[in-house]
């Protein structure tokens with residue numbers, strides 16, 4: 001079904017239920033944060049994916065201020081446009097804003113309601129996979145993937161190489177090992193990457209918004225879309241369940257790599273609590289639920305990181321003086337690059353910790369080009385006052401992450417790529433925003449990305465090694481264009497092509 005049909009149906013529904021809502025809304029809208037009319041809001045929300053709304057929200061922010069409401073029927077979507085309000089909401093009043101709206105029926109961390117199941121699943125990921133000692137135990141996997149990436153980049157074409165495909169492949173190899181404990185060949189990696197990315201891009205396109213906003217009605221009216229989603233989900237299960245089963249078998253038979261814990265290992269014995277509302281079953285995760293958990297792990301750790309890596313490398317190609325300064329720092333710590341790419345001769349993770357300029361480059365990349373220009377939608381758990389307005393219970397709330405990173409009130413020359421800004425304060429920068437938010441590429445507060453340390457390590461490790469081994473430059477007749485395009489994350493509209501030549 002097409003956009004015009006959505007619009008007609010929504011307008012009819014809005015007209016039918018308007019009289020019912022009028023009394024209530026008259027009472028409430030007085031203190032709601034301001035925003036455009038219900039009809040204009042409905043059209044905006046139904047015809048745009050969340051990232052596509054960014055330019056509209058920017059202009060609404062100039063008109064209405066930093067707290068904006070879009071209404072559709074009785075639902076309210078509230079958007080927050082400044083750092084100080086984001087800090088007040090997510091850090092100082094975090095618990096009220098830590099829930100998620102119920103959308104598609106999957107069980108994973110990011111879509112779990114704020115409650116015991118979410119706590120258990122999140123604690124499991126944080127303690128069993130993302131704990132620093134565990135992250136260290138995956139060090140061999142990072143070295144292995146780095147070899148693969150370097151070999152792929154060495155076989156480049158003369159007119160430059162489109163690097164993003166190789167970054168995606170590398171990140172999938174890495175996250176697949178961490179998830180299923182297996183090194184897979186290229187065909188299997190491509191199969192997993194393909195189904196995961198199809199799901200991500202379809203969901204990111206906003207085509208399923210209606211199913212999330214009105215689950216029952218949406219499924220009836222948009223049966224083709226619903227079937228498309230079910231088919232994709234089925235493909236994902238066909239691809240991931242055999243890997244999950246194979247890992248569980250190897251744990252049972254004791255043939256798995258001793259001392260190495262894959263994400264699946266940690267899911268098998270989890271005992272989920274019964275939720276108070278009785279909507280979620282307790283007990284062990286089913287295979288299908290493990291697919292949702294593993295699918296989340298793969299997508300959270302691959303798409304975001306490879307998108308950020310591409311943006312950072314693009315800025316290093318565009319700004320040779322920054323690349324040179326970074327290379328000099330790397331050589332000062334580990335010496336010049338070695339002729340052979342050997343697992344034991346790459347720049348190690350301990351060395352990376354001694355490179356403040358490298359860290360500044362990565363942070364500047366995340367400020368200037370955060371992979372997500374919004375966080376995942378939060379749900380307000382009880383009515384609360386913010387900045388003199390009433391934010392009602394049940395409203396969804398989101399944050400203009402992209403806009404905050406470019407706010408001239410906070411950042412000097414915000415459009416410029418200047419890593420030096422992160423060297424102030426002895427290079428100490430609190431990405432969690434606990435004392436004050438200046439940017440929030442990983443979100444903030446209780447729902448902050450639990451993978452932020454791992455993501456920073458991956459970015460620092462790959463950027464350091466890629467700059468150490470190779471000189472990156474612009475192919476003839478090409479220029480690095482920093483225009484953006486929305487996929488699931490905000491990616492380069494014209495993907496980076498670079499000439500990558502060995503430094504030895």
Ligand code: HEM
Nearest residue numbers: 109110300301304305308375376441442443447449451455
């Ligand atoms: C550059 C890389 C990454 C970026 C920019 C990023 C960003 C984000 C953002 C903005 C959120 C939403 C926060 C909110 O709703 O308030 C999020 C949530 C999440 N991220 Fe990441 N992320 C990255 C890498 C990772 C990695 C490597 C993992 C794990 C392997 C991960 C796992 C998750 C999970 C499980 C959530 C849901 C948290 C919850 O709902 O409690 N992310 N991430």
